[in-house]
Amino acid sequence: MTMSEDVVDVLIVGAGASGAAAAWSLSDTGMRIVCLEQGGRVDPGDYPTNSANWESRAFGSFAIDPNVRGLETDYPINNDDSECAAVNWNGVGGSTILYGAHFPRLHPSDFKVKTLDGVADDWPIDYATLEPYFVENDRIMGVSGLAGDPMCPPKQPPLPPLAMGLVGETVARGYNKLGWHWWPSDSAIISEPYDGRDRCLNLGPCMSGCSQGGKSSTDITYWPRAVKRGVELRTRCRVREIAVDDEGMAKGVHYYDENGDEQFQRAEIVIMACNGIGTPRLLLNSKSSRFPDGLANRSGLVGKNLMFHAFGIVQGLFHERLDSHKGPQACCILSKQFYETDLSRGFVRGYNMQISRGTGPLSTAMAGFMTGLIPWGKDHHDAFEKRFDHVAAIGIVGEDLPEEHNRVTLDPELVDSDGIPAPKITYKYGENSLKMIEHGLARGEEVIRAAGAYEVASGGPLRPTGWHLLGTARMGSDPERSVVNHWGRSHDVKNLFIIDGSIFVTSGGVNPASTIQACALYIADSIKKNLSDLFD
Amino acid sequence: MSNESVLGALLDTLVPASEDGRMPSASEVGFDAFLVTQGEAVAPALQAILAQLGDDFATLSAEARHEKVTELSASEPALFAGLLAQVYDCYYQDDRVRSAIGVVQGPVFPQGNEVARGNLTMLDPVIENCDQYRYREP
Ligand SMILES: Cc1cc2nc3c(=O)[nH]c(=O)nc-3n(C[C@H](O)[C@H](O)[C@H](O)COP(=O)(O)OP(=O)(O)OC[C@H]3O[C@@H](n4cnc5c(N)ncnc54)[C@H](O)[C@@H]3O)c2cc1C
Ligand code: SF4
Secondary structure, eight states: OEEEEEEEEEEEEOOSHHHHHHHHHHGGGOOOEEEEOSSOOOOGGGSGGGSTTHHHHTTTTTOSOHHHHOOTTOOOOEEEEESSOBOOOOSTTGGGGTOOOBOOOOOGGGGGHHHHHSSSOOOSSOHHHHHHHHHHHHHHHTOBOOTTOTTSOOOOOSBOOOOOHHHHHHHHHHHHHHTOOOEEOOBSBOSSOBTTBOOOOOOSOGGGOOTTSOBOOTTTTHHHHHHHTTOEEEOSOEEEEEEEOTTSOEEEEEEEOTTSOEEEEEEEEEEEOSHHHHHHHHHHTOOOSSOTTOTTOTTSOTTBSOBOOEEEEEEEEOSSOOOTTSSOTTOSEEEOTTOSOOGGGSSSSOEEEEEEOOOOHHHHHHHHHHHTSSOSSTTHHHHHHHHTTOEEEEEEEEOOOOOTTSEEEEEEEEEOTTSOEEEEEEEOOOHHHHHHHHHHHHHHHHHHHHTTOSEEEEEOSOSSOBOOOBOTTOBOSOTTTOSBOTTSBBSSOTTEEEOSGGGOSSOOSSOOHHHHHHHHHHHHHHHHHTGGGTTO | OOHHHHHHHHHHHHSOOOTTSSSOOGGGSOHHHHHHTTOTTHHHHHHHHHHHHOGGGGGSOHHHHHHHHHHHHHHSHHHHHHHHHHHHHHHTTOHHHHHHHTOOSSOSTTTOOOOOOOOGGGGHHHHHTTTTTOOOOO
16 A cells, blocks of 8 residues: 555545535635546547447446446445435546436425424525525536526526427426426526537437537536646545544545555545445445444434435327437426425425436337337337337426435445445335325326327336435534534534535435535535634 | 348348338348447347247248247347347438438437427416415525
8 A cells, every 4th residue: 555645635535516516616725635536537529429329328338327337437336125226427527427417406495394394304504505506506517597487596597598399398388288387497508608618419318428518517517627726636546435543533545546556645624525325335434443333423324314316207109299309308398386395295395397308219119119119020110100209208306305214334245346345225215205206197197198198108216216316424413413514514523524415414306416516515615714713 | 041041031020121111121221230349249149049030930921920039029038128129229220210210310429409499488377377386485
């Protein structure tokens, strides 16, 4: 092992959505900042859309499931005891490399669920605290949307909304018929040239990476700015554990470099940004005599309260061609009609309805084979023609409440390519989530029929939908009931901060990346404001 | 009968040409060349399938072939699904097929697609009803 006497001021672990935002924010302090990232940089020329077989490549080395990709830079995840399979991307940009870039914010009510609905816990911060950071994040990332949505606090996205297309218009007609809310989605995809990047070309398969650079992943938004301001980003460096000194302060991290050689990097401040699975995994793997149950885990809550969001989908088939495979798949319009609690529905909290576009020809044909709706043989062409580009879909993204039995632990056997224990997920959908999804699927069917669909299929919660990894090192003011305080500092280790999705107290009913990044900017700003007495 | 003719007959059975001549058969889209790009894992599975179909498969009527492939799909579901995925992957990359179904030929980048912007006046009812849709202030 190489022991470095070199002490950096700030060491960030993980270069994804949150790590990138914090690195950029802290970089104006003049402090020496290093970020260690286990994966590499993706060359946009390597994304599947550069080749004719873009669809099948999206199921291989760019698959959303790390167990399918099995790259050396990935770590395996044991999902055997989980009703939902966790997915991610490991590399510069983190999961924003593959995300759909649907970019709504949590609502003000999401921070106060205990007060409003008597469930889970309130966050120790509120929407107003995060508001300036949402705005700053939208500006740096490049977000398209339309001001004036009555279902959100006022905001002005920096770019006009993405094209709704025939899918958006058709489904919107259904919402209007029923008198339900809908609005063009806030999307971290640029509808016009912005900040040296060219606009989205409507390729479609954003969830296998964007060759055009139209999608705002942090490798092309925050990272170039942070690196220009002096942040050192070391790729192919996989952290194994965080070491502590005799006073119980973090003194640095042990990591493996690209050659598999063990290194030690000392630091004054350690910031964890490995996401809701990677961060508890590392904390649980950082055991010492002072912290026998893992670092920052005196509450026993590290790894617990894992939340994914329950996800269901409704698909409608239309007589008219909707050009469904064109345009960003996950970003079109959304509805918050059933977002806020209404107890008459039989559950608390709510969900957002995310209208998405259709799939490419290969996915359509294979899905048709598996459902029996598009046979092989002489009837193939007719059935294919009826379905391909004639589909609109509504995703139901339901709030998942925290439950301690849903958790991340260390697998006793499974390890990654450096021999570090892999995470094991234990997860079951709660009764509230199941009722919510049932309600959402029924409402989705109603609206898609109102829009004119002549055939409707729905299902959920679906298994390979663990996109949102939240809650496993929650924020709070009580050290017995939370892992970090209201500005992300560990209750137990005063120079250890957590800024990724782990710190979410509750999940809200929307995709989380925008709120994760706003939290990361807010914590970075709090560190800057408290530099003189940071460890008191 | 050669392996090639059994394979050709199988491809014709899985995706025959359309009667109007617009869509080619899967045997006309260069599946051999495609296979070469798929690595070594595919060949043994394909050989196993061809062996099960037997040498006389290519001489059977279209109905008899369909029946035989249906039997195979039931007795070897994983093998069959794997093969079908390869056939569709190759088929839906073909330029003729793509232009017939309205998909850009070759890599989708940097050609991209045109998408209608959509009519934002459709939001008028939502804006008019905005009191009904207010988010909840804690
Ligand atoms: C397919 C897909 C679609 C999605 N769609 C959306 C969407 O439309 N909208 C939305 O809001 N969200 C979406 N998400 C979720 C969103 O991408 C994540 O919530 C967000 O990126 C999480 O940010 P993070 O900083 O917590 O972690 P990540 O962005 O996941 O970054 C974590 C980083 O830490 C690194 N790391 C982990 N362990 C180690 C280690 N031991 N050593 C060094 N580095 C390490 C990882 O390699 C990774 O780069 C999607 C995710 C996926 C996978
Ligand atoms: S649709 Fe737009 S954002 Fe998505 S991959 Fe294509 S260019 Fe990128």
